[in-house]
Amino acid sequence: MKRKPLLLTFSLLIMGVCQQKAEAKQEEQIQNTETMKNTEEHYTFELSDKVIRQKVTFKNRYGIELTGDLYVPKNVGDNLPALAISGPFGAVKEQSSGLYANQMAERGFVALAFDPSYTGESGGEPRNVASPDINTEDFSAAIDFLGLQENIDRNKIGIIGICGFGGFALNATAVDKRVKAVATTSMYDMSRVNARGYFDSTTPEQRAELLEQLSLQRWEDAKNGTPEYPENGLSQTNEEAPQFVKEYADYYRTDRGYHERSINSNASWTVTTPISLMNMPILTYIKEISPRPMLVIAGENAHSRYFSEDAYKSANEPKELMIIPGAVHTDLYDKIEIIPFDVLETFFRDNLQ
Numbered sequence: 001m002k003r004k005p006l007l008l009t010f011s012l013l014i015m016g017v018c019q020q021k022a023e024a025k026q027e028e029q030i031q032n033t034e035t036m037k038n039t040e041e042h043y044t045f046e047l048s049d050k051v052i053r054q055k056v057t058f059k060n061r062y063g064i065e066l067t068g069d070l071y072v073p074k075n076v077g078d079n080l081p082a083l084a085i086s087g088p089f090g091a092v093k094e095q096s097s098g099l100y101a102n103q104m105a106e107r108g109f110v111a112l113a114f115d116p117s118y119t120g121e122s123g124g125e126p127r128n129v130a131s132p133d134i135n136t137e138d139f140s141a142a143i144d145f146l147g148l149q150e151n152i153d154r155n156k157i158g159i160i161g162i163c164g165f166g167g168f169a170l171n172a173t174a175v176d177k178r179v180k181a182v183a184t185t186s187m188y189d190m191s192r193v194n195a196r197g198y199f200d201s202t203t204p205e206q207r208a209e210l211l212e213q214l215s216l217q218r219w220e221d222a223k224n225g226t227p228e229y230p231e232n233g234l235s236q237t238n239e240e241a242p243q244f245v246k247e248y249a250d251y252y253r254t255d256r257g258y259h260e261r262s263i264n265s266n267a268s269w270t271v272t273t274p275i276s277l278m279n280m281p282i283l284t285y286i287k288e289i290s291p292r293p294m295l296v297i298a299g300e301n302a303h304s305r306y307f308s309e310d311a312y313k314s315a316n317e318p319k320e321l322m323i324i325p326g327a328v329h330t331d332l333y334d335k336i337e338i339i340p341f342d343v344l345e346t347f348f349r350d351n352l353q
Contacts, residue, residue: 043094044257044334050074051105060117060141062134067121068114068142069093071105072151081156081352082110082149084142088333089130089164089190090264092120095257096162096333103336104160107345110152112142116165120261126227128269132191132280135165139172143179156180156352160344162333163304164188170311171282173289181351183295183344186332187308194277199306207278214275227270234264244303247330257334283311290316295347297340299327320347 047053054070073080083104085097093101093113101111116138117131118124139159147154158181161169166187173182196202202210221227237249251257252264259265294315298308300323312321324331324338331338 041094042259043098044259045099045102048102048106051102053102056112056145058141058145060134060137062117062137064117064134065123066114066117066138066141067093067123068112068145069098069101071098071101071111071113073105073108073110076108076151078151079153079156080108080110080151081158081348082146082152083112083158083160083348084139084146085111085113085160085162086116086139086142086169087162087165088186088264089188090119090262090269091163091252091257091333092259092261094259095262097160097165099334099336100160100162100339103339103341104344104348107341109345109348110146110149112146114138114142115261119263126270128229128263128267128273129227130190130269130273131276132168132171132282133276135168136171136175136282139165139169139179140176143172143176147178154178158182158348158352160184162186163329164190167191167282167307167311170286170289170294173292173294174285175288179292181293181295181348182289183297183347184308184311185297185339186299186302186304186329187296187311188304189283189307189311191277191280191282192307194274195279195281198303210274211278214272217271221270221272227272229268230271232266232268242303244329247328251330251333283314286311286314287316291318293318293320293347293351295320295322295344297322297324297332297343299324299329299331301326302329302332304329 052072052074056070057065057067059065085100088096093115097113101113104111115122117134118127118129143157146152146157159169159173159179161184163186166184167189169182169184173179234249234253237245252262296308296312298305312319327338
């Protein structure tokens with residue numbers, strides 16, 4: 001029997017936890033785009049009565065149509081500062097990124113929360129694929145869109161990246177000089193965790209074995225005409241699971257953060273998704289964010305804290321690292337009383353001028 005890598009639904013799980021392997025072929029899971037489009041609107045948070053939300057679409061440089069929600073503060077004028085927001089990795093705009101956009105719009109920013117390529121309501125086939133290049137480009141496409149809006153000052157645009165899209169946000173800021181400031185929360189470096197495992201624990205032999213399996217999987221996918229999707233890993237969470245996996249399940253698999261279009265709630269990434277991430281380190285040019293400011297926020301007790309601390313160490317000034325006492329990784333997804341929105345407001349107010 002062929003041995004395949006156990007790639008759990010949430011890429012943070014599937015692409016790092018000891019590079020485990022599944023013994024049996026997983027049932028194929030393909031989301032139906034038309035079904036998703038007909039799903040009744042569902043958000044995991046309440047829209048502020050101070051904010052207007054409008055669904056928008058725009059295309060990235062590869063011609064993929066992205067879908068987002070534009071949050072605009074009521075009773076404001078022109079020349080507004082704006083933010084492009086996405087994440088966590090495997091989430092949709094109706095979850096954390098929308099909550100962030102709603103909060104920042106309350107504070108006077110136009111905020112665009114969007115579904116990345118191949119996920120949620122955005123286009124791209126096959127479904128549930130990630131790419132360090134395309135997902136970085138998605139942020140720049142959002143900047144394209146915001147800079148064309150009449151009520152936005154295109155010289156006052158920043159980015160917020162959550163979880164895995166924190167790393168892509170830093171990469172996008174390094175390459176796209178239109179971005180004037182960037183902030184991340186619970187940041188993951190998806191290329192690093194795929195290439196090296198958690199805490200860089202993957203050995204060269206384990207890496208070679210995983211790449212061998214993924215390479216052979218390509219022939220299977222080519223023969224079948226469709227990619228293989230593993231089982232939803234978070235649905236299998238039990239008492240023996242690592243604590244951070246339980247925390248993911250508590251968000252994505254409960255009423256707290258569940259969304260029918262979220263990969264982490266219902267589906268999985270393609271088995272071969274790690275391939276493009278494993279050889280393309282996305283934070284290679286993090287120093288080139290400078291002289292634009294960077295704010296990195298992480299929970300004190302987050303398993304992912306080291307990604308933020310290492311990114312901070314690698315970057316040039318001006319930069320700021322904020323550690324939230326007692327917080328775990330997923331607390332910064334939706335816990336308004338813990339997420340430092342006042343700090344985010346001040347950071348962008350001071351730097352988008």
